[in-house]
Amino acid sequence: MEKVLEVQNLTKVYSVGSLFSRTKITAVENVSFYIKPSEILTLAGESGCGKTTTAKIILGFEEPTSGEIFFEGELVSKKRLKKREFMRKVQAVFQNPFESFNPLITVDDIFFETVYNYGLTRDRDEAIKIIDDKLRVVGLSFEDINGRYPSELSGGQLQRISIARSLLINPSVLVADEPVSMVDASLRMSIVNLFAELKNKVGLSVIYITHDLATAYYVSDRIAIMFRGNIIEMGPVEEVLTNPRHPYTRLLRESIPEADPQRKWSQEITIADIEYEEYLRQGCKFAGRCPMAKEICTRQVPAEIMVNDVMVKCHMYDDSKNEVWK
Amino acid sequence: MDIVLKTENLKTFYVLESMGEKKVVQAVNGVDLNIPRNEIFGIAGESGCGKSTLLKALLASLEPPLQLIDGKLLYLVDGEYLDVFSLSDDKIKELRWSYISYIPQGSMHVLNPVKKIKETFFEFLESHTKRKDRSEYLNLANEHLKELGLPSRVLDVYPHQLSGGMRQRTVIALATLLRPRVILADEPTTALDVVAQRAVIQLLKRIQKEFQNTIIMVTHDMGIHAQVTTRMAIMYAGKIVEEGPTDELFAKPIHPYTKHLIQSLPKIGDKEPREGIPGSPPSLVSPPPGCAFHPRCPYAFERCKVESPEFVKINQNHRVACFLAD
Amino acid sequence: MGKIKAVFYDLFKDYRFTVAFVVIVLLLFLAFLSVFSPYHPQRMYQVTRGLPPSLEHPLGTNWLGQDVFWQLTFAIKNSLIIAVVAAFFSRIIAVIVGIVAGYKGGVVDRVLTTVGDTTMVLPFLIILIIISMILKDWARHLSNLGLLLAFFSWAWDARVIRSQVLSLREREFVLVAVLSGMSTFKIVRKQLLPHVLPIVFTTFINNMSWAIGMEITLAYLGLGIDPTVPTIGTMLQTAIYRQALFLGLWWWLLTPIITAILLFVALYWLSVSISEYLDPRARFQRIGLKR
Numbered sequence: 009m010e011k012v013l014e015v016q017n018l019t020k021v022y023s024v025g026s027l028f029s030r031t032k033i034t035a036v037e038n039v040s041f042y043i044k045p046s047e048i049l050t051l052a053g054e055s056g057c058g059k060t061t062t063a064k065i066i067l068g069f070e071e072p073t074s075g076e077i078f079f080e081g082e083l084v085s086k087k088r089l090k091k092r093e094f095m096r097k098v099q100a101v102f103q104n105p106f107e108s109f110n111p112l113i114t115v116d117d118i119f120f121e122t123v124y125n126y127g128l129t130r131d132r133d134e135a136i137k138i139i140d141d142k143l144r145v146v147g148l149s150f151e152d153i154n155g156r157y158p159s160e161l162s163g164g165q166l167q168r169i170s171i172a173r174s175l176l177i178n179p180s181v182l183v184a185d186e187p188v189s190m191v192d193a194s195l196r197m198s199i200v201n202l203f204a205e206l207k208n209k210v211g212l213s214v215i216y217i218t219h220d221l222a223t224a225y226y227v228s229d230r231i232a233i234m235f236r237g238n239i240i241e242m243g244p245v246e247e248v249l250t251n252p253r254h255p256y257t258r259l260l261r262e263s264i265p266e267a268d269p270q271r272k273w274s275q276e277i278t279i280a281d282i283e284y285e286e287y288l289r290q291g292c293k294f295a296g297r298c299p300m301a302k303e304i305c306t307r308q309v310p311a312e313i314m315v316n317d318v319m320v321k322c323h324m325y326d327d328s329k330n331e332v333w334k
Numbered sequence: 335m336d337i338v339l340k341t342e343n344l345k346t347f348y349v350l351e352s353m354g355e356k357k358v359v360q361a362v363n364g365v366d367l368n369i370p371r372n373e374i375f376g377i378a379g380e381s382g383c384g385k386s387t388l389l390k391a392l393l394a395s396l397e398p399p400l401q402l403i404d405g406k407l408l409y410l411v412d413g414e415y416l417d418v419f420s421l422s423d424d425k426i427k428e429l430r431w432s433y434i435s436y437i438p439q440g441s442m443h444v445l446n447p448v449k450k451i452k453e454t455f456f457e458f459l460e461s462h463t464k465r466k467d468r469s470e471y472l473n474l475a476n477e478h479l480k481e482l483g484l485p486s487r488v489l490d491v492y493p494h495q496l497s498g499g500m501r502q503r504t505v506i507a508l509a510t511l512l513r514p515r516v517i518l519a520d521e522p523t524t525a526l527d528v529v530a531q532r533a534v535i536q537l538l539k540r541i542q543k544e545f546q547n548t549i550i551m552v553t554h555d556m557g558i559h560a561q562v563t564t565r566m567a568i569m570y571a572g573k574i575v576e577e578g579p580t581d582e583l584f585a586k587p588i589h590p591y592t593k594h595l596i597q598s599l600p601k602i603g604d605k606e607p608r609e610g611i612p613g614s615p616p617s618l619v620s621p622p623p624g625c626a627f628h629p630r631c632p633y634a635f636e637r638c639k640v641e642s643p644e645f646v647k648i649n650q651n652h653r654v655a656c657f658l659a660d
Numbered sequence: 661m662g663k664i665k666a667v668f669y670d671l672f673k674d675y676r677f678t679v680a681f682v683v684i685v686l687l688l689f690l691a692f693l694s695v696f697s698p699y700h701p702q703r704m705y706q707v708t709r710g711l712p713p714s715l716e717h718p719l720g721t722n723w724l725g726q727d728v729f730w731q732l733t734f735a736i737k738n739s740l741i742i743a744v745v746a747a748f749f750s751r752i753i754a755v756i757v758g759i760v761a762g763y764k765g766g767v768v769d770r771v772l773t774t775v776g777d778t779t780m781v782l783p784f785l786i787i788l789i790i791i792s793m794i795l796k797d798w799a800r801h802l803s804n805l806g807l808l809l810a811f812f813s814w815a816w817d818a819r820v821i822r823s824q825v826l827s828l829r830e831r832e833f834v835l836v837a838v839l840s841g842m843s844t845f846k847i848v849r850k851q852l853l854p855h856v857l858p859i860v861f862t863t864f865i866n867n868m869s870w871a872i873g874m875e876i877t878l879a880y881l882g883l884g885i886d887p888t889v890p891t892i893g894t895m896l897q898t899a900i901y902r903q904a905l906f907l908g909l910w911w912w913l914l915t916p917i918i919t920a921i922l923l924f925v926a927l928y929w930l931s932v933s934i935s936e937y938l939d940p941r942a943r944f945q946r947i948g949l950k951r
Contacts (some may be wrong), residue, residue, distance in 0.1 A: 067839070092841060095838075095841065100835070102835065106833040109836070110833040110854075112855065121846075151928040230669050
């Protein structure tokens with residue numbers, strides 16, 4: 009099995025709080041996953057589940073406390089694979105399209121920077137051609153960005169422009185950190201469809217980070233559900249979302265507001281009230297809200313159990329792959 | 335049917351003058367609304383359609399550059415309609431929070447970050463009620479939280495300690511302390527993940543049921559509208575294009591824009607390719623002539639390009655501004 | 661060019677800017693006039709002593725036999741030179757220290773912040789007095805005094821710049837710049853510097869008025885530059901020292917005082933109106949611009 013990018017046992021510990029009462033928060037805890045060529049992997053979960061931190065570590069904007077990243081089987085660290093080389097292969101788009109461009113600089117500038125800095129060409133006309141080609145992929149052209157400031161473009165346009173920029177150097181992996189959460193629902197599909205198209209046409213791998221499970225289902229091949237720094241369920245998207253095994257995945261699945269007034273939520277739910285409490289839990293972090301929780305859940309961290317194709321981190325599946333919890 | 339809040343041909347524009355040029359943003363351009371008592375009324379539309387500006391106008395909070403151009407806003411207070419824009423500032427201030435209240439998008443700005451939540455509650459009560467006693471305030475706050483099903487321990491922590499969902503719920507509790515008859519909510523769940531979003535919606539529903547008041551909710555998320563609203567209006571380019579009971583609107587949308595909004599949403603269990611609405615929302619500075627939606631409308635014909643459609647009544651409760659409905 | 665015109669159009673809507681602008685232009689014009697002075701700035705007894713204002717001597721003459729008006733033209737020029745030198749060099753230090761500390765972070769940040777904090781807590785007036793006493797000859801030159809003042813006024817603004825860079829560094833467009841392969845130096849120059857320049861600009865003006873004030877203070881204490889070289893400070897000091905008021909030569913004393921007040925008010929209004937213009941929130945309120 010080919011793996012383009014793999015992370016192993018990624019852990020990131022922050023210490024928060026005041027000078028005198030510092031608490032250690034494990035924002036990312038022993039996270040391991042990989043992505044294959046021409047695959048879309050979703051990292052999903054609520055805010056504060058560690059998905060954005062994971063992305064930042066992969067991109068090198070944060071140092072992990074421990075753990076390794078491999079690119080095409082090679083260890084990514086300062087010595088083995090240079091940062092520039094790595095960025096040539098792994099690019100990113102971010103959440104806020106208005107923030108992704110410097111408001112004081114015209115949008116075309118960052119395109120030329122990318123082309124020149126990675127040595128694609130030295131010639132301006134040739135650069136324009138490369139830029140125009142990529143912009144056409146996202147349904148725009150060089151004319152749309154030439155001499156324009158970010159404030160002159162709409163959020164949907166800027167997000168597509170942002171994707172076009174990341175494609176300039178033909179990366180193998182695109183890390184998309186909540187690329188549609190600030191974009192209107194009506195324009196979301198055009199961006200999500202773009203990822204699918206790039207996957208199919210040029211074999212791009214996308215790490216799609218989102219809390220929007222409906223688009224995740226629509227576009228991705230595999231999904232990893234994160235909760236408080238842990239991947240608690242991971243597998244083919246079809247299987248995980250239509251037949252969720254972890255109680256948290258079930259809760260997530262049920263909480264998607266469906267555009268159907270006949271199917272309203274019936275059950276009342278509880279949420280965590282104090283932000284850091286769940287991080288500090290012993291055992292399973294979800295135990296405090298879990299309707300199925302047993303004594304063992306508050307004591308012991310569940311192991312990673314394979315049920316068919318799906319990895320689940322839940323005590324329900326402890327013995328003999330028995331799916332029924334008695 | 336009691337109408338608690340009414341607008342007549344409401345027009346509020348942003349009048350900007352920069353670099354010697356005058357620019358007019360027609361954010362709310364002739365809106366007639368009759369909002370009944372005891373309902374959750376939804377306003378949907380893409381960003382930049384004027385829905386947030388409409389909320390500001392309904393709150394009678396017009397600050398430059400936003401200006402009232404034309405029209406009326408009426409509140410039903412003690413069985414009498416008050417023409418809000420002709421009232422004194424003091425009277426409007428008196429109505430705010432006690433008659434009409436507002437839940438903002440980002441909850442961080444409302445709560446003082448360096449004070450415990452209860453201090454914010456006390457300050458609020460102090461400036462809005464005649465009573466003077468802190469223990470009385472504490473009782474009031476505790477009682478209110480209990481009524482809303484929120485844990486009273488949130489009073490004793492700082493805002494940053496709360497989780498995002500709980501923080502937003504606390505803001506909602508604060509905004510409803512004085513039992514307002516009308517609550518305006520501006521994208522109250524956008525920044526939240528699905529589970530926290532569900533908890534916030536759950537709370538809003540409970541408040542409406544308990545106090546039998548009216549909630550006007552603005553969001554671009556049709557899923558939320560389907561879940562919570564009983565009646566809704568679709569806004570496009572500063573105008574209402576369709577209004578009716580939520581069930582009916584989802585079951586039989588008439589306006590092509592409404593159809594698009596509903597159909598473009600992906601669903602879990604359905605991988606059918608979906609398209610976003612082509613094109614971008616129109617500029618409110620120079621909206622297209624005729625029906626503002628015609629450049630993006632697949633059914634547009636000659637008449638749509640020159641003439642602006644008037645409302646057509648589909649039935650008692652359902653109206654739409656589209657020539658196709660004639 | 662049209663853009664500059666438009667910026668001025670917006671700025672002139674603020675009466676404070678208009679007044680300040682007129683005053684500054686007037687003072688600059690006076691400073692420029694010094695080139696045509698018929699008298700030497702430092703020589704004494706060139707005209708009759710103690711004449712009241714007249715057509716020949718618009719601001720009268722002083723007890724040292726100098727024409728107050730032409731003295732003033734030199735004084736404005738020299739005070740402005742000190743102020744500009746001080747502001748210019750302290751801005752350079754502040755920008756470099758602020759950006760490096762903010763963007764690099766870590767040990768570099770800690771060292772630079774400590775150095776800055778140290779210069780901030782030093783009792784700089786006392787140190788200035790000591791230095792200008794020890795280096796009397798060196799500090800007598802206009803630009804050297806400017807440099808000395810620069811050394812004591814960069815730290816606070818470096819701190820402001822550092823905190824701005826600290827927040828800029830986390831912004832997505834800087835991450836995108838990193839991904840586009842830009843070098844650290846280029847990111848600083850192209851992505852960060854334009855955001856920092858407004859602060860540099862407004863603090864430049866504030867720093868100028870601080871430097872003018874410090875020059876007056878030092879001159880009053882009989883320190884700083886050569887007392888025969890006219891500056892606003894030395895003019896004032898000489899007038900007081902020679903008991904202008906006692907001699908009834910009010911024009912001699914009032915001229916530097918009124919000029920100093922005009923200069924301070926003009927610089928203050930200039931800085932306030934410009935920083936309001938540059939601060940987007942205040943700007944939207946005034947000229948009305950929606951995001």
